[in-house]
Amino acid sequence: MIGASSNRKEGRAKVSGTACYTDDKFVPGAIHGVTVRSQVPRGILKGIHFDDGMPWSEFTIVTAADIPGKNCVASVVHDQPFLVGIGEEITHMEQPVVLLAHPDRHLAEKARNAVRLEVEELPAILDIQASLGLEQVIYGADNLLKEIRIQKGDPETVWDQAAHVIEGEYRTGAQEQMYLETNAMVAVVEQAAAETRVTVWGSLQCPYYVHTALKQLFGLPDDRVRVVAMEMGGAFGGKEDYPSVNGGHAALLAWKSGKPVKLVYDREEDLACTTKRHPSRTRLKTAFDAEGQLLAIAIDFVIDGGAYATMSPVVLSRGALHAAGVYRCPHVQVHARAVATNTPPPGAFRGFGAPQSLFAMERHMDVCARKLGLDPVGLRRKNFLRRGDTMATGQVIREDLDLGGLMDRALDEIGYRDKRAAFALTNEEDGPIKRGVGFSVFMHGCGFTGSGESYLASVAGVEGLADGSVSILAASTEMGQGKNTVFSQIVAEALKLPYEMVDVAEVDTDRVPNSGPTVASRSTMMVGRILEDAAIGFKQSLVQQGFLQEPYTADSFRAGVRQAVATLGSVKCYGQYHKPADIAWDDATYQGDAYPTYSWACYAAEVAVDLDIYEVKVEEFVTVQEVGRVVNPRLAGGQIEGGVAQGIGWGLWEEVTTQQGRMINNQMTNYIIPTSADLPRIKVVFLENAHPAGPGGAKGIGELPMDGPAPALLNALVDALGPLRLDEVPMTPDRLMDRCEEVSHG
Amino acid sequence: MADRITLTLKVNGEDRSLSVHPFARLLDVLREDLHLTGTKEGCGEGECGACTVLLNGQVVNSCLVPVVQVQGAEVITVEGLAQGENLSSLQAAFVTHNGAQCGFCTPGMLIAATDLLNRCPNPTDGEIRDGLAGNLCRCTGYSKILDAVHSAADGVAR
Ligand code: FES
Ligand code: FES
Numbered sequence: 001m002i003g004a005s006s007n008r009k010e011g012r013a014k015v016s017g018t019a020c021y022t023d024d025k026f027v028p029g030a031i032h033g034v035t036v037r038s039q040v041p042r043g044i045l046k047g048i049h050f051d052d053g054m055p056w057s058e059f060t061i062v063t064a065a066d067i068p069g070k071n072c073v074a075s076v077v078h079d080q081p082f083l084v085g086i087g088e089e090i091t092h093m094e095q096p097v098v099l100l101a102h103p104d105r106h107l108a109e110k111a112r113n114a115v116r117l118e119v120e121e122l123p124a125i126l127d128i129q130a131s132l133g134l135e136q137v138i139y140g141a142d143n144l145l146k147e148i149r150i151q152k153g154d155p156e157t158v159w160d161q162a163a164h165v166i167e168g169e170y171r172t173g174a175q176e177q178m179y180l181e182t183n184a185m186v187a188v189v190e191q192a193a194a195e196t197r198v199t200v201w202g203s204l205q206c207p208y209y210v211h212t213a214l215k216q217l218f219g220l221p222d223d224r225v226r227v228v229a230m231e232m233g234g235a236f237g238g239k240e241d242y243p244s245v246n247g248g249h250a251a252l253l254a255w256k257s258g259k260p261v262k263l264v265y266d267r268e269e270d271l272a273c274t275t276k277r278h279p280s281r282t283r284l285k286t287a288f289d290a291e292g293q294l295l296a297i298a299i300d301f302v303i304d305g306g307a308y309a310t311m312s313p314v315v316l317s318r319g320a321l322h323a324a325g326v327y328r329c330p331h332v333q334v335h336a337r338a339v340a341t342n343t344p345p346p347g348a349f350r351g352f353g354a355p356q357s358l359f360a361m362e363r364h365m366d367v368c369a370r371k372l373g374l375d376p377v378g379l380r381r382k383n384f385l386r387r388g389d390t391m392a393t394g395q396v397i398r399e400d401l402d403l404g405g406l407m408d409r410a411l412d413e414i415g416y417r418d419k420r421a422a423f424a425l426t427n428e429e430d431g432p433i434k435r436g437v438g439f440s441v442f443m444h445g446c447g448f449t450g451s452g453e454s455y456l457a458s459v460a461g462v463e464g465l466a467d468g469s470v471s472i473l474a475a476s477t478e479m480g481q482g483k484n485t486v487f488s489q490i491v492a493e494a495l496k497l498p499y500e501m502v503d504v505a506e507v508d509t510d511r512v513p514n515s516g517p518t519v520a521s522r523s524t525m526m527v528g529r530i531l532e533d534a535a536i537g538f539k540q541s542l543v544q545q546g547f548l549q550e551p552y553t554a555d556s557f558r559a560g561v562r563q564a565v566a567t568l569g570s571v572k573c574y575g576q577y578h579k580p581a582d583i584a585w586d587d588a589t590y591q592g593d594a595y596p597t598y599s600w601a602c603y604a605a606e607v608a609v610d611l612d613i614y615e616v617k618v619e620e621f622v623t624v625q626e627v628g629r630v631v632n633p634r635l636a637g638g639q640i641e642g643g644v645a646q647g648i649g650w651g652l653w654e655e656v657t658t659q660q661g662r663m664i665n666n667q668m669t670n671y672i673i674p675t676s677a678d679l680p681r682i683k684v685v686f687l688e689n690a691h692p693a694g695p696g697g698a699k700g701i702g703e704l705p706m707d708g709p710a711p712a713l714l715n716a717l718v719d720a721l722g723p724l725r726l727d728e729v730p731m732t733p734d735r736l737m738d739r740c741e742e743v744s745h746g
Numbered sequence: 747m748a749d750r751i752t753l754t755l756k757v758n759g760e761d762r763s764l765s766v767h768p769f770a771r772l773l774d775v776l777r778e779d780l781h782l783t784g785t786k787e788g789c790g791e792g793e794c795g796a797c798t799v800l801l802n803g804q805v806v807n808s809c810l811v812p813v814v815q816v817q818g819a820e821v822i823t824v825e826g827l828a829q830g831e832n833l834s835s836l837q838a839a840f841v842t843h844n845g846a847q848c849g850f851c852t853p854g855m856l857i858a859a860t861d862l863l864n865r866c867p868n869p870t871d872g873e874i875r876d877g878l879a880g881n882l883c884r885c886t887g888y889s890k891i892l893d894a895v896h897s898a899a900d901g902v903a904r
Contacts, residue, residue, distance in 0.1 A: 005844075007841050007842060007844075008841065008844060008846070010849070011840070011841035011844075011846060012833070012841060013849075014840075014846040014849030014852050015824075015833060015837040015838075015840045015841055015846055015849075015852055015856060016784070016824070016825070016827075016828060016833070016837065017782070017783070017784020017785070017823065017824035017825045017853050018784065018825075019849050020783070021783075021786070021850065023783075023787075024777075024783035026781060026783075177884075178884050179848070179850075179884060180786070180788045180794060180796055180848065180850040180851050180882065180883070180884055180885075181786070181788070181848070181850045182788075231849070232848060233786070233788075233848045233849070233850030234847075234848040234850060234884050234885055235848075236884070266790055267788070267789045267790060267791070479848055480846075480847035480848025480849065480885045481847070482844075482847075634843070634844045634890075635844055637844075637889075637890070638844045638847055638885070638886055638887075638890050641886060641887035641888075641889045641890065642847060642884070642885045642886050642887045643887075644887055645884075645886075645887035645888070646884070667789070667791060667793070668788070668789040668791065668793035668794055668882070669791060669793050673882060673884060674887075675879045675880075675882060676874070676875040676876075676878045676879050676881070676883075676888040676891070676892075677875045677876055677879040679887060679888055681871070681889055681892075682887055682889055
């Protein structure tokens with residue numbers, strides 16, 4: 001079962017048009033919610049005025065003053081209000097202030113513009129530089145949402161003696177997740193016998209995050225709040241933390257009106273107000289000896305966290321922990337900061353901080369190779385981490401790691417040496433088309449950072465059903481990545497049953513335990529492992545209770561489960577995460593095993609640049625990765641291809657343009673994601689190396705492909721065009737033209 | 747101006763007559779009035795193709811089509827592709843080749859690809875890429891969609 005390319009469990013429903021996404025849910029009598037948002041980046045809310053000419057009495061209106069529990073979105077840090085109240089501070093352009101609902105959705109939309117906010121404006125700070133420079137203090141004493149330091153050895157002792165010290169600064173822009181389904185929620189609040197019961201159905205990655213947020217918002221106990229994950233039209237992190245906000249809003253409207261509420265963002269609103277990838281700035285200083293051996297790295301990593309902390313502390317942590325890349329180095333210092341600005345808060349997006357810091361490191365290695373007169377392959381090979389080496393946190397590499405072999409495979413696949421030689425000649429010719437090849441080598445930590453998995457203490461289970469089949473109980477959500485299928489394969493393998501006999505239960509907090517959020521490439525490896533344990537416990541219980549005898553067939557198993565259910569009413573078995581004994585982490589010092597293991601990869605790109613219009617075409621893209629045992633090769637391949645497409649978009653085209661901190665190209669017409677005509681076939685190679693932490697040896701896979709494309713592409717562009725200052729993504733045609741002109745103007 | 751008009755059309759082979767808002771979009775009529783929610787809205791402005799349907803045999807973005815233009819027309823949506831329980835060969839190929847990940851682009855993608863195969867029964871990669879360039883997918887990177895279309899064109903599950 002593990003290793004088979006089983007068909008997606010929900011595939012048939014998806015191709016038939018019967019899969020039910022949030023806005024597809026038919027809710028008789030539902031009213032439609034809209035959100036009135038601030039139109040200034042910073043100020044004090046003085047008043048809310050409702051213009052004449054709207055039948056306001058027909059509307060449900062919610063302001064901060066109505067909130068029954070705490071006006072604060074439960075998150076890593078509790079700092080963000082659901083709605084800003086009068087007298088309180090508005091901190092970004094898209095801040096929610098008033099909620100409206102009406103049976104006619106067109107009228108609701110119109111009414112949104114008939115609410116006027118009276119605001120005493122305050123000066124705003126809108127970017128990293130302004131925040132670090134303390135032009136205004138908008139958060140705590142120093143505008144820092146989070147600060148992390150990692151220290152190994154002392155780079156300060158190295159600079160003076162090193163043969164070469166090379167510095168660089170790199171930047172990455174915001175990126176929109178652009179899941180095809182916008183954020184959407186349906187809420188119902190029942191009040192019976194003085195008891196309030198809140199139910200939310202939505203497009204959301206983490207049902208228990210929303211559950212916690214709603215409990216706090218309404219001041220209700222666990223069992224009065226229910227969250228159901230509907231079919232999800234993509235998420236990529238964009239539905240990790242934001243659903244706590246819009247889920248709360250929908251529930252507030254339902255509670256106030258006593259009616260079911262649909263709150264579905266249109267594309268423009270979704271793009272303007274929901275989370276994005278954090279913009280970043282990385283300064284790198286590296287020391288090498290005369291042979292190109294890495295002696296020291298100092299990294300100053302800063303991300304723009306927006307107006308509230310949201311996921312920034314953890315995004316920063318992952319970024320910091322990946323910042324030194326895949327290299328052995330005795331002296332490493334990482335100083336990482338997430339700064340506050342008056343912009344809509346960014347959040348989780350596939351990669352979660354790692355793409356930003358890895359972009360800097362992998363671009364920088366090529367810059368260094370050039371300065372040292374070495375080729376990028378040789379410089380990397382000299383410095384790769386190997387078994388027994390320690391990373392910046394002191395984590396010892398315990399697995400057999402052959403990054404040189406991984407790199408060689410990718411370079412062979414793309415024909416690196418031949419192409420470089422050939423392009424060096426053809427690029428000398430006059431025509432406008434210049435070609436190049438480039439690559440990046442990187443890793444992605446699997447599961448939550450540090451002690452995250454221990455805090456989560458995730459639980460998942462399996463249940464026998466009356467028809468004798470097996471159902472998986474986990475709060476992990478399907479967003480297209482293939483969780484339904486992969487979980488079913490893992491449990492089928494553990495129970496030695498056909499795949500068809502196992503399926504997943506609906507993700508409903510009334511029914512499934514908290515298996516943790518569906519993030520951090522953790523579902524297959526972490527939850528899959530728990531399910532493996534639960535499945536074995538389930539089988540053992542059946543045997544012990546005399547319902548099953550080993551060896552068994554699918555039929556005898558089915559009969560045994562049927563009988564057990566008939567006799568006992570319900571048969572379930574749960575498993576829980578246990579920290580492997582050989583893993584240790586200290587949050588205070590940032591020392592230890594940052595992740596239980598890593599997935600490793602080398603990505604290589606061939607580009608063709610048209611110097612008449614500065615357009616970049618990606619001609620070929622090769623990915624070679626070591627992700628442990630691959631549970632479902634076709635689904636895993638799809639994850640890599642899709643992630644690479646997003647990485648290419650981030651590297652070349654996807655630019656978030658802002659005005660006063662607000663995205664102004666908030667339409668699909670002017671925020672450009674790759675179409676089928678823009679991409680090459682992406683070659684996917686898996687090198688399997690089973691890891692004991694995951695089920696059947698699997699590691700994490702979902703985020704890895706986001707990390708490598710941007711640096712590989714920019715390295716390829718330098719190969720094509722010569723040593724330009726390509727230190728920023730997206731490298732749009734405009735930006736590329738500027739950088740070319742820098743050189744021609746000296 | 748009347749605030750409702752009577753609209754008569756044929757959807758997936760069935761004659762339908764209903765009273766709708768005169769400025770409604772075909773997409774809304776399908777989703778809200780006919781409860782054919784397979785057709786999706788990804789942008790509402792003709793960019794993503796999630797709302798693609800066949801209108802009198804032509805591919806259109808139903809979010810851009812006012813109902814007044816579909817009076818008496820014939821519409822095929824994703825719900826009309828299967829014959830009863832039997833998926834079309836393209837739908838089946840999307841299942842076996844993992845052409846649908848989150849599935850939100852899939853209904854529009856299937857309609858556009860059905861039309862492509864009608865016009866061009868044995869397309870190359872390039873022809874498929876061009877044919878589907880109006881349908882955005884954020885999940886797949888398109889390779890598995892290409893595989894599915896090729897396999898349906900070949901009439902075999904490759
Ligand atoms: S919803 Fe019609 S094209 Fe996007
Ligand atoms: S499968 Fe998700 S958008 Fe295409």
